[in-house]
Amino acid sequence: MCGIIGYVGYREAAPLLLQGLKRLEYRGYDSAGIAVFTNGSLVVRRSVGKLGNLDQLLHAQPVHGTVGMGHTRWATHGRPSEENAHPHRAGKVVVIHNGIIENYLELRHELTAQGRVFSSETDTEVISHLIDQYLREGRSFSEATRAALRRLEGSFSIVTLCESEPDTILTAKNATPIVIGLGEGENFVASDIPALLDYTRQVVFLDDGEMAEVTSAGVAFFDFHGQPIERTPRQVTWDALTAQKGGYKHFLLKEIHEQPQAIIDTMRGRILAEQGDVSLGELDRHPPLLDTVKRITLVACGTAWHACLAGKFFLEELARIPAEVDYGSEFRYRHTPLDKNTLVLAVSQSGETADTLAALEGGKACAAKTLAICNVVDASIPRKADMVIYTHAGPEISVASTKAFTTQLTALYLLAVYLGRRRGVLEQERGRQLIADLVNLPALVQEILGRERTIEKIAKKYGHATDFLYLGRGVNYPIALEGALKLKEISYIHAEGYPAGEMKHGPIALIDDQMPVVVLLPKDPVYAKTLSNMKEVEARGGRIIALTDAPSPELEEIAWEIIQVPTTNHLLMPLLLTIPLQFLAYHIAVYRGTDVDQPRNLAKSVTVE
Numbered sequence: 001m002c003g004i005i006g007y008v009g010y011r012e013a014a015p016l017l018l019q020g021l022k023r024l025e026y027r028g029y030d031s032a033g034i035a036v037f038t039n040g041s042l043v044v045r046r047s048v049g050k051l052g053n054l055d056q057l058l059h060a061q062p063v064h065g066t067v068g069m070g071h072t073r074w075a076t077h078g079r080p081s082e083e084n085a086h087p088h089r090a091g092k093v094v095v096i097h098n099g100i101i102e103n104y105l106e107l108r109h110e111l112t113a114q115g116r117v118f119s120s121e122t123d124t125e126v127i128s129h130l131i132d133q134y135l136r137e138g139r140s141f142s143e144a145t146r147a148a149l150r151r152l153e154g155s156f157s158i159v160t161l162c163e164s165e166p167d168t169i170l171t172a173k174n175a176t177p178i179v180i181g182l183g184e185g186e187n188f189v190a191s192d193i194p195a196l197l198d199y200t201r202q203v204v205f206l207d208d209g210e211m212a213e214v215t216s217a218g219v220a221f222f223d224f225h226g227q228p229i230e231r232t233p234r235q236v237t238w239d240a241l242t243a244q245k246g247g248y249k250h251f252l253l254k255e256i257h258e259q260p261q262a263i264i265d266t267m268r269g270r271i272l273a274e275q276g277d278v279s280l281g282e283l284d285r286h287p288p289l290l291d292t293v294k295r296i297t298l299v300a301c302g303t304a305w306h307a308c309l310a311g312k313f314f315l316e317e318l319a320r321i322p323a324e325v326d327y328g329s330e331f332r333y334r335h336t337p338l339d340k341n342t343l344v345l346a347v348s349q350s351g352e353t354a355d356t357l358a359a360l361e362g363g364k365a366c367a368a369k370t371l372a373i374c375n376v377v378d379a380s381i382p383r384k385a386d387m388v389i390y391t392h393a394g395p396e397i398s399v400a401s402t403k404a405f406t407t408q409l410t411a412l413y414l415l416a417v418y419l420g421r422r423r424g425v426l427e428q429e430r431g432r433q434l435i436a437d438l439v440n441l442p443a444l445v446q447e448i449l450g451r452e453r454t455i456e457k458i459a460k461k462y463g464h465a466t467d468f469l470y471l472g473r474g475v476n477y478p479i480a481l482e483g484a485l486k487l488k489e490i491s492y493i494h495a496e497g498y499p500a501g502e503m504k505h506g507p508i509a510l511i512d513d514q515m516p517v518v519v520l521l522p523k524d525p526v527y528a529k530t531l532s533n534m535k536e537v538e539a540r541g542g543r544i545i546a547l548t549d550a551p552s553p554e555l556e557e558i559a560w561e562i563i564q565v566p567t568t569n570h571l572l573m574p575l576l577l578t579i580p581l582q583f584l585a586y587h588i589a590v591y592r593g594t595d596v597d598q599p600r601n602l603a604k605s606v607t608v609e
Ligand code: F6R
Pocket: 301, 302, 303, 304, 305, 347, 348, 349, 350, 351, 352, 353, 356, 399, 400, 401, 402, 485, 489, 604, 605, 606
């Protein structure tokens, strides 16, 4: 998510740090800052908005020195503002951080009770205070940092500097990346390779639970208990653009592969496994708002609207609240009766989609409660809503949405469990099972990612078709719609999603021996019904591509292709079935040579009607 760069050597640090951050701009950010040692003191400069603002600030108030670090922030805790921008200082220590500290509230309370004063709303600031606290107990910079690291729960990569050791950069990581760049008489730290490529191609990637002490003379590696570790550098051969895409050919493919981590990040700090429950701090602060909710209206556009369609199933089954789903563009002009017992739930990756925003505002105007599920912190939609749940998918660069969709489904599932438990309609035992299934889900998604080559072969076989039909039932019908939308968007092939049972009421007329029909067939209570729909397709010559967790000889007889996925509870099957459909659309688009990341006529954020 955020961009990190650190430098120790003989060059002027400030311009180098700025240049490194520019190389990481593609990751998205809302504020930026640097810290540089100037005559033994750490000088911090921070600004909101684009790097140009920081550049201007540095022209007005230059900082000179050859050791420093820089950061671009993509807000997770606390709105984008100068106070929340990194680096964060406490006493002699400054810290920059990427990731989420799950236990930061607990640490913040502890540190506040000890008299520490916080100047930001971020989770990061607890790290600088912790290190400074341990320094004051007489520990060295390294020991103090390790002691602080051992207290942190969650995902983090950090870089820290301390005025008592002006020649040293310390960096550490757990779950989010840190790469060390090795030079001659200089060394570098970064969150991502593009920041380093102008200076070196010799790199070492830190593993989880490792830290590095970086000086101009060399780099030493340790675990969080101070045990030395041997690391061998490797040579990077990527060009700058490939490096931005993490070695993948397209951002879309990178983002498909990021889904296990994005789902983990979305549930991080929200799971109460033992209690079979979910903690949504954002909602806990508004309990009376939710107590009286009798009906939920979900509003969104495009892919987010498909997430809402599946969310309706989650909310109705687990929380027993009647839910309806509407397009933002339709809802805003419909005179639907709303009152204080209605919750208008707006789902949006960007948080800026004009129709979704207007729908939310319409809800507010009728005194309905409003909740946003959003990926971009402090965007217009979460700012307008009474409550917000962030998805923490990280910046989505490809225009077609992938990881935003699966994390929206994750957030909706969490919300349904949360409401179900609070309303007393979801028993603890079932809650435990639902949560255990969710915790296990990223591993299953990872397993499907390993089947990419199989799906690529299928894509090449059917990539010449002019039309596709996607069929699914129940909670998987929205996934049929999403599969069809992905194909349309990036390969420009006409595709339609339909509820499998509706096929014979019209679309069956389209089927001939040229038509690939993608059928979602999980082993659920309507399995037999969908199977008989498949037979109807087969009888008309349609070429069936079946996605299932339960292959059978009967299925093998009628399907041209079978893509097997692992199994989970019926409400989470949509998340698994989505992944092969993303791969199918992606590889068909590559086969047809379209502009995968920036398809024609589409914009990432639709801020006009
Ligand atoms: C499809 C896609 C769009 C968006 C839609 C809503 O791949 O990306 O359909 O889902 O424009 O955007 P957000 O979620 O930003 O409101």
